[in-house]
Amino acid sequence: MKFKYRRIPEETIRRLPVYLRGLLFSSQMGHRKISSSELAEFVGVNSCQIRKDLSYFGEFGKRGVGYDIEKLAKEIRNILKLGTVRKAVLVGAGNLGSAVLTYPGFKIYNFAITAAFDADPKKIGKKVRDITIEDVRNIAKLKKRKIDLGIIAVPQADAQKTADELVKAGVKAILNFSPCYITAPKRIKVVTIDIAMDLARLPYYMPVS
Amino acid sequence: MKFKYRRIPEETIRRLPVYLRGLLFSSQMGHRKISSSELAEFVGVNSCQIRKDLSYFGEFGKRGVGYDIEKLAKEIRNILKLGTVRKAVLVGAGNLGSAVLTYPGFKIYNFAITAAFDADPKKIGKKVRDITIEDVRNIAKLKKRKIDLGIIAVPQADAQKTADELVKAGVKAILNFSPCYITAPKRIKVVTIDIAMDLARLPYYMPVS
Numbered sequence: 001m002k003f004k005y006r007r008i009p010e011e012t013i014r015r016l017p018v019y020l021r022g023l024l025f026s027s028q029m030g031h032r033k034i035s036s037s038e039l040a041e042f043v044g045v046n047s048c049q050i051r052k053d054l055s056y057f058g059e060f061g062k063r064g065v066g067y068d069i070e071k072l073a074k075e076i077r078n079i080l081k082l083g084t085v086r087k088a089v090l091v092g093a094g095n096l097g098s099a100v101l102t103y104p105g106f107k108i109y110n111f112a113i114t115a116a117f118d119a120d121p122k123k124i125g126k127k128v129r130d131i132t133i134e135d136v137r138n139i140a141k142l143k144k145r146k147i148d149l150g151i152i153a154v155p156q157a158d159a160q161k162t163a164d165e166l167v168k169a170g171v172k173a174i175l176n177f178s179p180c181y182i183t184a185p186k187r188i189k190v191v192t193i194d195i196a197m198d199l200a201r202l203p204y205y206m207p208v209s
Numbered sequence: 210m211k212f213k214y215r216r217i218p219e220e221t222i223r224r225l226p227v228y229l230r231g232l233l234f235s236s237q238m239g240h241r242k243i244s245s246s247e248l249a250e251f252v253g254v255n256s257c258q259i260r261k262d263l264s265y266f267g268e269f270g271k272r273g274v275g276y277d278i279e280k281l282a283k284e285i286r287n288i289l290k291l292g293t294v295r296k297a298v299l300v301g302a303g304n305l306g307s308a309v310l311t312y313p314g315f316k317i318y319n320f321a322i323t324a325a326f327d328a329d330p331k332k333i334g335k336k337v338r339d340i341t342i343e344d345v346r347n348i349a350k351l352k353k354r355k356i357d358l359g360i361i362a363v364p365q366a367d368a369q370k371t372a373d374e375l376v377k378a379g380v381k382a383i384l385n386f387s388p389c390y391i392t393a394p395k396r397i398k399v400v401t402i403d404i405a406m407d408l409a410r411l412p413y414y415m416p417v418s
Contacts, residue, residue: 017406028390045219049220081412082412084412086415095305099305099404103405105405148415173411173414179312194230197318198226198402199315199318202398
């Protein structure tokens with residue numbers, strides 16, 4: 001299906017992976033069709049919003065019949081440009097970094113972590129999965145390896161410095177796990193994840209004890 | 210400030226912690242006032258959306274003057290009911306679980322992880338920060354300790370079973386890090402975090418290589 005790129009709200013792009021994951025879970029559970037209200041229930045976004053988000057990219061699904069799960073998942077992958085394998089580098093192989101290295105979820109989105117760096121001499125040279133941890137002082141040498149994405153899992157105090165080095169090493173986007181704001185040139189997309197932030201909306205739904 | 214609870218969209222509640230974090234970062238950087246367009250730029254949500262989200266709860270800020278950062282942060286904390294310390298339990302003390310235990314971000318939102326469980330005999334009895342890892346077979350005994358929140362960081366295959374046990378142990382909400390869909394009774398709010406999912410929207414912004 002062809003679609004014209006209109007100006008797509010960032011929020012829409014933010015929700016597409018949520019829909020994609022909902023579709024994948026639904027498919028794992030053996031379903032083949034899903035209505036927008038079922039998908040809405042599943043991912044916690046209302047169905048009008050889902051239909052509106054998808055309408056930016058064309059006509060999906062039929063009224064009363066719902067979406068073909070596999071087909072819609074494929075379309076979303078296309079929209080998000082997930083077709084190509086993207087090489088990623090991890091900086092910081094502590095607990096969170098190691099969790100990132102062994103996390104099964106990245107493959108689903110076609111990300112391959114192909115390098116990892118740390119400053120700790122005890123970690124340098126060790127293998128996690130099939131990746132040997134390299135000395136963080138050698139990040140600049142990454143440039144030749146054409147890495148698309150930098151993942152930052154270093155202590156907060158080193159986050160900005162690491163981001164600067166990754167930008168110099170040629171990454172096009174950064175995923176930041178440090179709980180702080182980092183800056184980068186406009187052409188580099190930075191996404192900061194705060195693994196605690198999603199907790200912050202839970203008390204709203206909890207009965208007062 | 211008083212506000213009437215109208216029916217608030219889940220998406221609005223999802224964005225409030227994002228605003229709160231933006232305000233905290235901005236405050237860390239030494240600012241005291243912020244306009245909705247500055248906040249928008251900062252958190253990647255458009256300014257109309259921010260104003261609309263906040264309008265559910267009353268009048269914040271003045272046209273042309275912007276928001277008082279500290280005051281707005283306090284209001285958002287009130288709305289999200291973050292005033293009370295909430296006790297949390299972690300199940301699964303692997304890499305990701307250990308990262309959760311040592312992550313500095315939870316305190317900001319008034320969550321105190323007060324217990325941790327694992328199935329691995331080598332981990333049981335060990336201390337991470339000031340928390341002793343307990344045997345996962347004793348989860349049921351949690352009930353007396355009045356834990357509000359369960360955090361799941363176990364392998365995917367054990368996630369649903371763990372959720373069921375946490376529900377029996379009386380948690381009111383679950384934060385799930387396993388890359389799978391888990392079900393719980395309607396009164397229990399479940400938030401699933403996929404640490405890879407936020408990567409999925411990066412290629413959209415990356416130039417084709």
